[in-house]
Amino acid sequence: MRRRIPWILSMVVLFAAVLSACGNKNADSVVKDLNKVAGKLDSYQGSGKMILHTGQQPLEYKVEVWYQKPQYYRIALTNEQRDITQIVLRNDDGVFVLTPRLNKSYRFQSDWPENQGQVYLYQTLLQSIAMDNSRQFTTEKDAYVFNVMAGNYQNGSFARQKIWLAKSDYTPRQVQVTDSNSNLMVEVKFDSFKFGAKFDKSAFDMQSNMGNAPGAGSSSASGNGASNQGNSDSSSGNVEGITEGSNSGSANGSTDGAQTNGTQPDGTTSGQTDPTSGGTTDNGGATPVQGSDDEFNYVEPDPDSLPEGVELKDTRDLQLAETQGVMLRYSGKYDFTIVESKPKDQAVSSNAGIMLDLGATWGLLSGDETSTLTWTYDGIEYRLTTNNLPREDMARIAQSLAAQVAVK
Structure with missing residues (x-):
């Protein structure tokens, strides 16, 4: 009888192991x-x-x-x-x-x-x-x-x-x-x-x-x-763009000639606000963009998101149709501009482009020789325009801007 007990226990353990193996699935x-x-x-x-x-x-x-x-x-x-x-x-x-x-x-x-x-x-x-x-x-x-x-x-x-x-x-x-x-x-x-x-x-x-x-x-x-x-x-x-809430200022061209509608070749805008009259100034800090309902705090990309050899050249106030904005110009190994504005109602506009996943939002990439990435976040519209900045860097900079807005 004593000899049979270990044998029975062995069979029970073996049977349990078989059942366990049958219950496990492999990757395939x-x-x-x-x-x-x-x-x-x-x-x-x-x-x-x-x-x-x-x-x-x-x-x-x-x-x-x-x-x-x-x-x-x-x-x-x-x-x-x-x-x-x-x-x-x-x-x-x-x-x-x-x-x-x-x-x-x-x-x-x-x-x-x-x-x-x-x-x-x-x-x-x-x-x-x-x-x-x-x-x-x-x-x-x-x-x-x-x-x-x-x-x-x-x-x-x-x-x-x-x-x-x-x-x-x-x-x-x-x-x-x-x-x-x-x-x-x-x-x-x-x-x-x-x-x-x-x-x-x-x-x-x-x-x-x-x-x-x-x-x-x-x-x-x-x-x-x-x-x-x-x-x-x-x-x-x-x-x-079904833009019941967009401004008509679009950034076009390369950075040293980065333009918005109504922008001159040197980067200034017709009807541009005087930098000394309350807006942002060239090379100024992140101060509010002034103008009744248009006021907002613009943000700059995290320095770690910028490609090596690229620096902020200047910051300028812009007059964009019925709203105001700010343009950040970057130069160096790559040249690009970032235009930030608080959109208002305007007519429908359309242009060819593709959708970019920016993590917290989605952006619209358009253009060939000159590319513009447009996205909105927390009521602000952003336009990043360049003729030589790689797409991955454009997305990284956009993600950086959205991240800074999200934590403010």
Whole structure:
């Protein structure tokens, strides 16, 4: 009898080990399951927080992600501390970047997000896992963890990413993106994520999103994402500024001749305010731009965001149509200008361009020999114009400006 007890115990241990092994999945089996999930994906709704580590201090944003098959997206990024919300929307009329606070939107004819990944989009995460044949895989108590390349993002500084997926249903739990030196760049922590979400018909409508946020999770039939915005330009990559809240001053040309509408070749503007009369002065500090409703504090890029060999040349007040602004001129290895202004209502304008992910917002890049990156944040419109500054540096400077506004 005593001899049988160890034998029985051995069989119990072996049986438990077999059951445990059957319950564990390897990377290949999880990837196969993820492919099945992707094939059946009709809609989802997620929320959480995104933390950017690209500046001097982390910046936190609330992120909401809505998706409905086949191509309807709504992403809202909110700086809760400053009550700033910007939305990127895709529906049958194109891709929109919305700033409800300014009643301002830009429209693209684009295949976004297929042409550029977003760290908070489930499809991007699945694609990252599937594309990396050298993926690293581990398990935690309630999650599968993939460590894969971050090659499908617009930001060239992103090198790798860790993705946590719930074991129970493969919903995303957390994402961490690092650079080539393993420095944390961006992290997203989901507090909720639901497959099969139902949306109101107005959920992906541009006009509805410019007003009160449309409802999600209602019992009404899912919307078709269509909206009546009028005829859009059919050319690929076209962006239209529906600018009920924009000034007409656009920065054009190179920096030493950087111009806004009404700007002279030496960089001064017709009707420019006298630097001694209360505005900013050449080489002046970050003092308010004066002018009744136009007053605001302009910001300068963080010095660490500037390319080596580039310095601030001067700072000038500008008169831009019905509003005032300030122009910062930088020179050295690269030449560029930054025009900051508080937009007002004006007629619709349009120009060709592409959308750039700036982390906390999205920018509009237009031009060929001379490029202009335009974005809005906290009620201020920014235009960075150059004929030789690389795109990655343009994005880095824009991110720096947005970060400084976010923490003020």
